[in-house]
Amino acid sequence: MHRLVIQAPEIATQDLKQLARLSDAHQIEAISQRAFKLHGAHIDNEEAVADFCESNQLDYAFIPEELGVRDIGLVVMDMDSTLITIECIDEIADMVGIKPQVAEITAATMRGELDFRESLTRRVSLLAGLQESALQRVYDERLALMAGAEEMLAGFQAAGAKTLLISGGFTFFTDRLQARLNLSRAIANVLEIENGQLTGHVNGDIVDAARKQAELIALRESLGLRREQVVAIGDGANDLPMLHEAGFGVAAHAKPKVQTEAPFCINQVGLEGVLNYFR
Numbered sequence: 001m002h003r004l005v006i007q008a009p010e011i012a013t014q015d016l017k018q019l020a021r022l023s024d025a026h027q028i029e030a031i032s033q034r035a036f037k038l039h040g041a042h043i044d045n046e047e048a049v050a051d052f053c054e055s056n057q058l059d060y061a062f063i064p065e066e067l068g069v070r071d072i073g074l075v076v077m078d079m080d081s082t083l084i085t086i087e088c089i090d091e092i093a094d095m096v097g098i099k100p101q102v103a104e105i106t107a108a109t110m111r112g113e114l115d116f117r118e119s120l121t122r123r124v125s126l127l128a129g130l131q132e133s134a135l136q137r138v139y140d141e142r143l144a145l146m147a148g149a150e151e152m153l154a155g156f157q158a159a160g161a162k163t164l165l166i167s168g169g170f171t172f173f174t175d176r177l178q179a180r181l182n183l184s185r186a187i188a189n190v191l192e193i194e195n196g197q198l199t200g201h202v203n204g205d206i207v208d209a210a211r212k213q214a215e216l217i218a219l220r221e222s223l224g225l226r227r228e229q230v231v232a233i234g235d236g237a238n239d240l241p242m243l244h245e246a247g248f249g250v251a252a253h254a255k256p257k258v259q260t261e262a263p264f265c266i267n268q269v270g271l272e273g274v275l276n277y278f279r
Contacts, residue, residue, distance in 0.1 A: 004041035007059040008268040022048045035276040059268045069159040069278040073225040078234035079167035095134040112237030116208045128200025148270025155275040213241035
């Protein structure tokens with residue numbers, strides 16, 4: 001048996017009643033003003049529910065009725081355009097006046113049209129000569145957390161879950177976010193810096209889709225967790241292998257390809273919506 005979690009900035013009572021009918025749910029319970037759970041929903045009615053939610057701009061998720069927040073042992077997150085609102089490399093590029101060129105490559109990569117390793121190498125090479133201080137400016141002036149990020153993390157952390165931030169971006173930003181948000185672990189690419197300037201190279205192996213997937217599996221196994229105890233959140237094509245390794249792989253305000261292929265999607269609410277699955 002499942003509960004059907006429905007979320008949006010505004011939810012009409014008649015829509016909840018119609019979804020209860022469509023899913024054969026027997027009880028509607030409020031989680032918050034923006035989130036409701038319909039108990040006893042039948043997942044074999046998902047197609048009708050999905051069509052109704054798409055037409056009415058509602059996020060939905062079928063969650064096993066017995067699962068609660070304390071059952072989640074690991075939350076794995078992408079950084080750029082997932083945990084935070086920006087693509088850091090695009091904003092770094094803006095510091096040297098080449099944001100359009102870099103952003104175009106970033107967008108194509110996140111849509112799955114370009115190989116991530118090749119794409120990152122190309123984009124980083126364009127940043128050669130930039131002062132290291134520009135990275136701090138991006139962090140201070142442009143980096144903002146995605147709506148609901150702190151609420152989501154606080155809820156999972158209070159319930160005992162470990163948190164991993166894994167990014168195809170850069171340690172300059174993930175390290176600061178790890179400290180700021182009390183994350184268990186952070187993994188990202190290391191920008192090579194010499195004499196206070198970016199060289200246009202990355203030190204060590206590039207964190208790509210395969211690395212994200214492998215790190216999730218390794219941490220899940222080291223913690224002795226089952227798949228259904230793991231949540232993974234991302235927005236780009238390089239997050240898909242990671243999302244498929246989690247019991248709950250969530251495409252958060254993601255690219256169309258990712259929304260199509262990910263098991264769960266959130267578009268109407270912030271990251272608190274992921275925590276609401278288990279409340």
